[in-house]
Amino acid sequence: MTGGSGPYEAVIGLEVHVELATVTKMFCGCPNAFGAEPNTLVCPTCLGLPGSLPVLNRAVVDLALRFGAALGFRVPETSIFARKNYFYPDMPKDYQISQYEEPILVDGRLEVDGAVVGIERAHLEEDTGKIIHVGGGGRIHDAACSLVDYNRAGVPLMEIVSRPDLRSADQARAYVSELRAVLEALGVSDVKMEEGSLRIDANVSVRRAGSTVLGTKVEIKNMNSLRSLGRAVDHEVHRQVALLEAGGSVTQETRHWDEEGGVTQPMRTKEASHDYRYFPEPDLVPLAPTPERLGRVTAALPELPAARRARLRREWGIGEADARTLVGRRDLADYAEAAVAAGAPGAAVANWCTGEILSHLNETGVSAEVLPLAPDGLAELVALVGDGTLSRPLAKDVLAECLREPKRPRQVVAERGLAQVSDEEELGAIVDEVLTRHAAEVEAYRGGDDKTRKRKRGFLMGECMRATRGRGNPQVLSRLLDERLA
Amino acid sequence: MSGPGVAEIAASVRNGGRTARDVVEEHLARIASRDPELGSFLCVTAEAARARADEIDDLVGRGRDPGPLAGVPVALKDNLCTRGVPTTCASRILEGWRPPYDATVVERLLLAGAVPVGKTNLDEFAMGSSTENSAFGPTRNPLDPSRVPGGSSGGSAAAVAAGLVPVALGSDTGGSVRQPASLCGVVGVKPTYGRVSRFGLVAFASSLDQIGPITRTVDDAALALEAIWGHDPRDATSVPGRPEPLGADGEPGGPVPAEVAGLRMGIIEELTTMEGVAPSVRRAVTDAAAALEHAGAKVDTAAVPHARHALSAYYLIAPAEASSNLARYDGVRYGLRVDAPSTEEMNARTRAAGFGPEVKRRIMLGTYALSAGYYDAYYGRAQRVRTLLIRDFDAAYGCFDVLLAPTSPTVAFPLGSRTDDVLAMYGSDRCTIPSNLAGHPAVSVPWGRGEDDLPVGVQVLAPALGEAVMFRVAKVIEEAAP
Ligand SMILES: [Zn+2]
Numbered sequence: 001m002t003g004g005s006g007p008y009e010a011v012i013g014l015e016v017h018v019e020l021a022t023v024t025k026m027f028c029g030c031p032n033a034f035g036a037e038p039n040t041l042v043c044p045t046c047l048g049l050p051g052s053l054p055v056l057n058r059a060v061v062d063l064a065l066r067f068g069a070a071l072g073f074r075v076p077e078t079s080i081f082a083r084k085n086y087f088y089p090d091m092p093k094d095y096q097i098s099q100y101e102e103p104i105l106v107d108g109r110l111e112v113d114g115a116v117v118g119i120e121r122a123h124l125e126e127d128t129g130k131i132i133h134v135g136g137g138g139r140i141h142d143a144a145c146s147l148v149d150y151n152r153a154g155v156p157l158m159e160i161v162s163r164p165d166l167r168s169a170d171q172a173r174a175y176v177s178e179l180r181a182v183l184e185a186l187g188v189s190d191v192k193m194e195e196g197s198l199r200i201d202a203n204v205s206v207r208r209a210g211s212t213v214l215g216t217k218v219e220i221k222n223m224n225s226l227r228s229l230g231r232a233v234d235h236e237v238h239r240q241v242a243l244l245e246a247g248g249s250v251t252q253e254t255r256h257w258d259e260e261g262g263v264t265q266p267m268r269t270k271e272a273s274h275d276y277r278y279f280p281e282p283d284l285v286p287l288a289p290t291p292e293r294l295g296r297v298t299a300a301l302p303e304l305p306a307a308r309r310a311r312l313r314r315e316w317g318i319g320e321a322d323a324r325t326l327v328g329r330r331d332l333a334d335y336a337e338a339a340v341a342a343g344a345p346g347a348a349v350a351n352w353c354t355g356e357i358l359s360h361l362n363e364t365g366v367s368a369e370v371l372p373l374a375p376d377g378l379a380e381l382v383a384l385v386g387d388g389t390l391s392r393p394l395a396k397d398v399l400a401e402c403l404r405e406p407k408r409p410r411q412v413v414a415e416r417g418l419a420q421v422s423d424e425e426e427l428g429a430i431v432d433e434v435l436t437r438h439a440a441e442v443e444a445y446r447g448g449d450d451k452t453r454k455r456k457r458g459f460l461m462g463e464c465m466r467a468t469r470g471r472g473n474p475q476v477l478s479r480l481l482d483e484r485l486a
Numbered sequence: 487m488s489g490p491g492v493a494e495i496a497a498s499v500r501n502g503g504r505t506a507r508d509v510v511e512e513h514l515a516r517i518a519s520r521d522p523e524l525g526s527f528l529c530v531t532a533e534a535a536r537a538r539a540d541e542i543d544d545l546v547g548r549g550r551d552p553g554p555l556a557g558v559p560v561a562l563k564d565n566l567c568t569r570g571v572p573t574t575c576a577s578r579i580l581e582g583w584r585p586p587y588d589a590t591v592v593e594r595l596l597l598a599g600a601v602p603v604g605k606t607n608l609d610e611f612a613m614g615s616s617t618e619n620s621a622f623g624p625t626r627n628p629l630d631p632s633r634v635p636g637g638s639s640g641g642s643a644a645a646v647a648a649g650l651v652p653v654a655l656g657s658d659t660g661g662s663v664r665q666p667a668s669l670c671g672v673v674g675v676k677p678t679y680g681r682v683s684r685f686g687l688v689a690f691a692s693s694l695d696q697i698g699p700i701t702r703t704v705d706d707a708a709l710a711l712e713a714i715w716g717h718d719p720r721d722a723t724s725v726p727g728r729p730e731p732l733g734a735d736g737e738p739g740g741p742v743p744a745e746v747a748g749l750r751m752g753i754i755e756e757l758t759t760m761e762g763v764a765p766s767v768r769r770a771v772t773d774a775a776a777a778l779e780h781a782g783a784k785v786d787t788a789a790v791p792h793a794r795h796a797l798s799a800y801y802l803i804a805p806a807e808a809s810s811n812l813a814r815y816d817g818v819r820y821g822l823r824v825d826a827p828s829t830e831e832m833n834a835r836t837r838a839a840g841f842g843p844e845v846k847r848r849i850m851l852g853t854y855a856l857s858a859g860y861y862d863a864y865y866g867r868a869q870r871v872r873t874l875l876i877r878d879f880d881a882a883y884g885c886f887d888v889l890l891a892p893t894s895p896t897v898a899f900p901l902g903s904r905t906d907d908v909l910a911m912y913g914s915d916r917c918t919i920p921s922n923l924a925g926h927p928a929v930s931v932p933w934g935r936g937e938d939d940l941p942v943g944v945q946v947l948a949p950a951l952g953e954a955v956m957f958r959v960a961k962v963i964e965e966a967a968p
Contacts, residue, residue: 048819049585049586049587049812049820050567050573050580050583050688050689051565051566051567051573051587051589051685051686051687052685052687053720053722054722055719055722056722057720085813087813087816089818092814092819093813095810148818150693240636253669270506275855275858277810277856278856279806279807279810279861282692282723283692283722283723284722284723285722351603400811
């Protein structure tokens with residue numbers, strides 16, 4: 001961006017926390033699940049009761065290694081867990097088991113729109129519980145009381161720390177979105193930001209374009225969606241440039257993104273500055289994955305989003321935007337591929353999937369895996385459109401019904417008598433009847449300028465379609481209408 | 487003064503010679519008559535013990551074997567979690583807390599047929615060497631009630647020495663099993679780190695803590711250790727695999743063979759000649775060594791140079807870990823809470839009211855040692871000393887099978903005599919700390935009487951997982967002791 005005294009460049013690094021999709025928590029056998037009654041998924045270990053001890057869940061390590069193999073990370077021979085000490089009521093032990101100086105993964109990279117973003121490290125740590133402040137506006141300092149739900153305490157997290165390689169809010173969003181797709185494709189995380197299984201902190205600084213010196217960085221917390229990430233980074237970049245332009249300087253601090261106000265605000269220094277007194281966690285032994293284990297994990301890697309997008313574009317002849325939308329949700333891409341496997345052409349399937357089906361998934365929040373219309377049902381719908389049985393608008397209605405209840409498209413067509421009419425004699429009679437009924441409009445069409453003709457034709461076409469109760473084949477109707485108006 | 491031992495009780499209950507109920511009643515009666523003076527128990531679970539004894543008798547009656555510790559009354563240091571039974575760590579901060587689970591060692595004792603009779607006193611959170619740091623009052627030494635029993639497992643050692651129970655479990659972070667055993671004239675074992683599961687032991691210093699038995703004989707200690715040791719998947723630092731039994735020909739439950747012929751033994755020079763070691767203690771070590779030599783061992787002097795710095799390293803590492811382990815006592819979830827307008831203030835007031843002075847001192851010391859800017863100079867350096875000490879031991883074990891040293895530098899001291907002198911109190915553990923830092927096993931065995939006719943202990947140290955040879959040496963010392 002440009003200030004009054006010349007161009008500036010934003011330098012952005014992201015810390016992305018993802019909850020790992022394990023069956024049980026990181027150090028105990030409690031279920032790793034979202035949405036249960038408060039404090040029902042707990043045991044002495046994840047409650048940090050005196051005498052309890054952590055035992056590392058092997059699945060946590062395997063998921064991290066899988067992620068590492070996919071993004072070209074180096075896996076050090078050993079990594080260790082440390083204790084991060086600070087008092088907070090949502091932390092049962094008043095320390096968090098995390099990796100500090102020796103993380104499990106170092107030096108990875110992710111390609112985002114042709115640019116390579118370096119990833120400094122990814123490390124494992126346990127999640128905290130959740131505090132609900134009751135009364136007084138929901139903030140800790142004026143709440144009447146605070147309740148803690150420890151169901152989330154001990155859920156495994158991976159923190160993925162990028163290098164400061166990102167240069168704009170858009171690029172930051174693209175990076176997270178690609179990272180999300182990768183994590184989902186690998187089955188490493190559910191990456192549901194709304195359930196808190198993916199959380200982002202951003203480190204933002206600005207400098208004169210062309211400079212190689214880093215500016216003072218500010219950490220931004222509390223961004224709950226890709227949209228708020230983009231807004232927060234944009235706001236912060238502008239704020240810093242304005243500060244520098246006004247002859248001021250940026251203070252190194254942690255700022256809180258205020259979603260409603262659309263601004264970043266300094267956090268209370270007490271919350272922001274801690275001496276965590278890290279030291280090696282004596283209750284756990286160093287983590288040293290064997291070569292066999294690494295080999296096993298690497299051998300089982302699924303296709304990554306970038307490769308999948310390229311393949312779908314090639315095989316289905318679809319554009320990058322559609323490929324990105326499809327692959328952005330693994331469930332949707334899997335669904336589409338299954339429909340194609342059932343015989344439907346890729347382009348048509350992609351069209352339905354990125355349109356009506358995606359909207360339906362977004363509105364209802366369900367996964368494509370549980371849609372009442374199975375992928376071969378979508379293939380059936382595509383075939384009904386392809387052979388002219390259904391018009392596109394009618395097909396939409398049929399799809400809507402099939403997404404509401406478990407019915408096959410053919411069944412809906414039969415029940416509602418929806419099959420498209422293409423019979424020229426039948427449709428010709430209807431067109432004639434409409435033109436007779438609207439003689440004045442026909443006159444206006446014939447004597448009008450281009451604009452009027454276009455409008456009148458649209459009206460007449462609509463009336464024809466209405467007269468067939470939407471079942472008339474639009475191509476045939478259109479041709480018959482034009483023949484008669486000519 | 488002392489009643490029947492572990493082996494004797496288990497044998498008579500198993501063969502129906504005596505009922506477990508009878509054994510328990512006898513011990514409960516001893517506790518009732520003697521413990522008001524000693525204060526070794528914080529809680530006696532008489533009803534649960536009777537019920538458990540009846541279960542054992544029922545098993546025997548139906549021809550079933552209740553296990554190697556059938557009907558043996560056992561006392562548990564009150565930092566071992568017991569389901570539904572208060573576990574206080576002798577601290578106000580845990581008053582009223584009842585664990586929802588049993589420690590692994592408690593589960594295993596029950597499985598072996600033992601009958602827990604109560605929880606014993608300790609220095610608060612096992613921090614101390616005299617059991618005077620208990621929030622619920624001190625324990626007295628049964629051999630001279632004006633003296634301390636040592637600590638921090640003073641309640642367990644006193645209870646065994648007074649014959650209130652044949653066996654008690656303690657925990658040993660810097661000598662807390664061996665030193666009180668020595669001061670009370672009984673046997674105390676600290677196993678190899680990881681040999682006995684720490685699951686359910688309320689942590690003081692996690693990299694040093696280890697649970698061990700206190701008994702009146704070496705054979706009894708072996709029986710008790712065999713009941714509680716072995717791999718536990720709930721403790722990530724637990725040693726994998728099954729330990730070699732301690733009896734003759736590798737049999738479990740059998741008496742430990744008194745065989746040391748051909749073994750090479752080194753007396754740790756630095757610990758035996760150090761200033762502050764009482765003449766009787768020094769003499770006990772050399773006399774015991776002579777007895778071992780007489781039994782066929784080869785004895786020489788061994789050098790463990792960094793043993794001199796072990797105490798300083800320990801008083802950085804242990805408090806550092808403790809400062810973190812004890813953070814969870816914040817008034818939020820269990821135990822004491824002193825209310826205040828803000829969470830931070832509630833945390834602070836709760837901890838100020840709940841912890842005693844020694845615990846606070848160590849939390850502050852440990853917090854400081856881990857602080858940014860001081861970490862390398864304190865915690866980091868202490869860990870380097872630990873590494874060097876382990877190298878010293880490795881070198882020594884290249885020449886020797888076991889090492890010998892004093893357990894406590896002195897005999898039991900009078901109550902109150904060291905409470906105002908922190909360094910003198912800390913010095914009580916100088917000879918025991920090196921084994922904790924190295925993670926090696928060690929045992930204290932009584933060797934006659936010293937100053938004021940009070941018991942003296944001799945310590946046998948062995949390399950990691952060297953319990954079998956260590957017990958054989960201990961057995962010879964026990965048989966030769968005056
Ligand atoms: Zn749990």
